[in-house]
Amino acid sequence: MADQIILKPDADMTFWDKHRLSLLLIITVLIAVTLTVISMIAYNVSGTAQLDLSRPGLSSVSDKVDKGDKITEYSSFGPVNKDSINEFTKLYDEQAKKAKAVDAFNGDPLNPETLEFDVNANE
């Protein structure tokens, strides 16, 4: 027996029957907005924003990120003897030297004198 489509007369339709499509669209938009807001909060709170060099004004340096500086991973497995420890210290010293090579965030570039708004600077 073929399925029969039963159409309700307009008068019998409830409010939700009449606005089903609109409701679907509104809920979809609300879900999308909520998820976007949650994502943006997570992006800002987690500190990811500070690592994002594609942000406006920072894209000029995005290609200057060290990409070729790969660290050889030391294996967690294997024997511990003088040779394996020396192998480790060799790898470690190499990276430690790089880590300490730059005295990052030193100086005082935000000093009023440096920024030239300290009246005593030119006196």
Add this chain to the structure above:
Amino acid sequence: MIRVLTMLAVVAAVTVLLGLGVQTAHAQSNSLTPEQVDRIKSNCTSIKSTLNQLHVSDALLRVNRGQLYELLAAKLMDPFNARLSNNRLDSKATSAVTVSYRNAFDSFRNDYKAYEEKLSTALKIDCVNQPELFYTTIEQARVNRTKVHDDVLKLNRYVDDYRTAVDDFLLNFERVSQ
């Protein structure tokens, strides 16, 4: 009833006066001389340009340094500690330094975030119309940047401490092996 109302009025008045006092003290501590205000207003564009350059260079520095510090722990310290543990050797000293190193790295990350947010806020302030607020925000960013530098020094110290812990381990290991 009248007594209660009078007391409430007195409490309210004292609260308002105290609030005003605190605000005035705060404003005075952050107040700039008229010369400084003039200087900020007249050099506004060049100051903002300098801050912009600093913002960009520090962002790159943060990414590169952070990557290096993170990999040092993930690819060298952790695997070495794990190897010692896997061989049932004493890894307490090296593990303790790694924990301190990771804590210092967390502080570095959080302090940089605080610094970057303050600097970004300063860059958004109209220094011609709000020179005092601009100055205060830069001062806060300055304090936060000093903290980031302190974190870097701390991390470097832990890098050395870890190396010392490995040397100590090697000494003990050789002594026991003989």
